[in-house]
Amino acid sequence: MNPIVILGSGLAGYNVARELRKLDKETPLVILSADSGSFYSKPMLSSAFGSGKTAQSIAMNSAEQMATQINATIRPDTQVTAIDAAAHTVSIGEEKIAYGKLVLALGADQIRLPIGGDGADAVVTVNDLDDYAKFRAALKDQSTVALIGAGLIGSEFANDLTTGGHSVHVIDIAAWPLSRLLPPEGGALLQQKLAGIGVTWHLGTSVASIDREGSRLKVSLADGSAFDADLVLSAVGLRPRTALAQAAGIKTHRGIVVNKLHETSAPDVYALGDCVEIEGLVLPYVMPLMNSARALAATLAGKATPVSYPAMPVLVKTPACPTIVSPPATGAQGVWEISAKDDGLKALFKNGEGRLLGFALHGKATAERAALAQQLPPVLA
Numbered sequence: 001m002n003p004i005v006i007l008g009s010g011l012a013g014y015n016v017a018r019e020l021r022k023l024d025k026e027t028p029l030v031i032l033s034a035d036s037g038s039f040y041s042k043p044m045l046s047s048a049f050g051s052g053k054t055a056q057s058i059a060m061n062s063a064e065q066m067a068t069q070i071n072a073t074i075r076p077d078t079q080v081t082a083i084d085a086a087a088h089t090v091s092i093g094e095e096k097i098a099y100g101k102l103v104l105a106l107g108a109d110q111i112r113l114p115i116g117g118d119g120a121d122a123v124v125t126v127n128d129l130d131d132y133a134k135f136r137a138a139l140k141d142q143s144t145v146a147l148i149g150a151g152l153i154g155s156e157f158a159n160d161l162t163t164g165g166h167s168v169h170v171i172d173i174a175a176w177p178l179s180r181l182l183p184p185e186g187g188a189l190l191q192q193k194l195a196g197i198g199v200t201w202h203l204g205t206s207v208a209s210i211d212r213e214g215s216r217l218k219v220s221l222a223d224g225s226a227f228d229a230d231l232v233l234s235a236v237g238l239r240p241r242t243a244l245a246q247a248a249g250i251k252t253h254r255g256i257v258v259n260k261l262h263e264t265s266a267p268d269v270y271a272l273g274d275c276v277e278i279e280g281l282v283l284p285y286v287m288p289l290m291n292s293a294r295a296l297a298a299t300l301a302g303k304a305t306p307v308s309y310p311a312m313p314v315l316v317k318t319p320a321c322p323t324i325v326s327p328p329a330t331g332a333q334g335v336w337e338i339s340a341k342d343d344g345l346k347a348l349f350k351n352g353e354g355r356l357l358g359f360a361l362h363g364k365a366t367a368e369r370a371a372l373a374q375q376l377p378p379v380l381a
């Protein structure tokens with residue numbers, strides 16, 4: 001029997017493998033991964049500097065430990081170069097591996113913005129354990145870090161690096177942090193609380209150029225201002241990894257296109273996690289992939305199981321301003337109702353009939369998360 005082959009050892013790949021083993025202990029399972037195959041929680045990467053964690057202490061299990069735990073063959077440091085959907089094989093260079101069923105759990109790349117200057121190549125991103133280890137090694141005591149992007153990941157890094165004793169400048173084209181998830185009032189509160197712990201904001205502008213000045217970098221902004229930094233970290237968004245699927249003739253759009261059964265356009269090829277677009281939704285968060293992993297495991301074990309997503313509020317790891325968001329669906333019609341609550345803020349997004357479609361909670365208002373989440377419509381019914 002040809003094995004089930006999973007490409008990727010992130011939370012999506014390992015969770016679908018674990019869920020599958022609860023239902024099917026026998027079918028041979030092979031996991032091919034371009035990285036070390038260590039099992040770790042990626043969200044920790046933007047909240048681990050302050051507490052001094054190393055890449056080794058973030059990794060919970062090695063590839064060998066995972067292989068034993070889930071009874072699988074795991075090949076780390078193995079870049080899959082092609083998929084032949086008709087022949088049911090994947091290629092690693094010249095080597096071919098046959099699959100019965102194939103699961104794409106390839107994740108997403110950090111987007112890189114075009115920036116001028118002779119120091120532009122010094123911009124780094126942190127998207128996996130290796131990146132984290134390199135960035136951590138480059139940080140000296142009290143480094144000045146320029147952080148491009150004030151979204152979820154950028155805001156978390158800003159809080160974490162500042163707590164870790166570094167001096168952080170955040171640059172974003174938007175007028176307030178987390179502008180895609182928060183109304184202006186919530187963004188202003190987050191901005192103010194992070195400024196309170198020492199973050200310097202450069203909002204409504206962008207990085208024009210980065211130039212080397214000895215061992216330091218001069219960061220020049222479109223608004224004409226400039227400052228010196230030791231490191232530049234970019235966190236401006238993620239792009240699903242679609243190239244491998246696209247080259248194999250598998251349908252892609254913003255992500256690898258799948259239906260609610262996680263089926264791609266190719267027979268016996270499934271996908272989940274940050275690389276997919278499911279019913280038009282690209283949701284690069286942990287909760288959607290956990291729901292997907294359970295449903296896809298049941299499908300792989302022989303019981304076709306469509307996935308559904310309930311409302312899945314996201315905890316923003318900014319202890320300076322505890323924040324939980326459940327943004328309304330893209331294009332949803334409605335208005336934000338804002339109320340200040342103790343030292344926090346409650347923002348409810350409601351439609352014309354008064355139906356709750358999303359929320360953003362800060363400070364003490366975060367205690368209302370569970371009660372409010374129950375009132376929200378499902379993300380995918």
Ligand SMILES: Cc1cc2nc3c(=O)[nH]c(=O)nc-3n(C[C@H](O)[C@H](O)[C@H](O)COP(=O)(O)OP(=O)(O)OC[C@H]3O[C@@H](n4cnc5c(N)ncnc54)[C@H](O)[C@@H]3O)c2cc1C
Nearest residue numbers: 008009010011012034035042043080107273274284285286
């Ligand atoms: C810093 C940071 C903080 C985050 N914080 C949160 C949070 O607080 N809450 C939340 O819900 N989400 C958060 N996220 C998002 C969340 O971590 C991701 O949604 C999730 O980890 C994605 O898992 P994945 O398995 O789909 O992708 P990945 O973890 O990216 O795994 C992809 C895997 O595919 C492998 N691969 C890629 N190409 C190939 C190839 N050609 N051949 C073989 N293997 C290949 C890679 O090596 C890797 O093993 C955060 C993300 C980041 C970067």
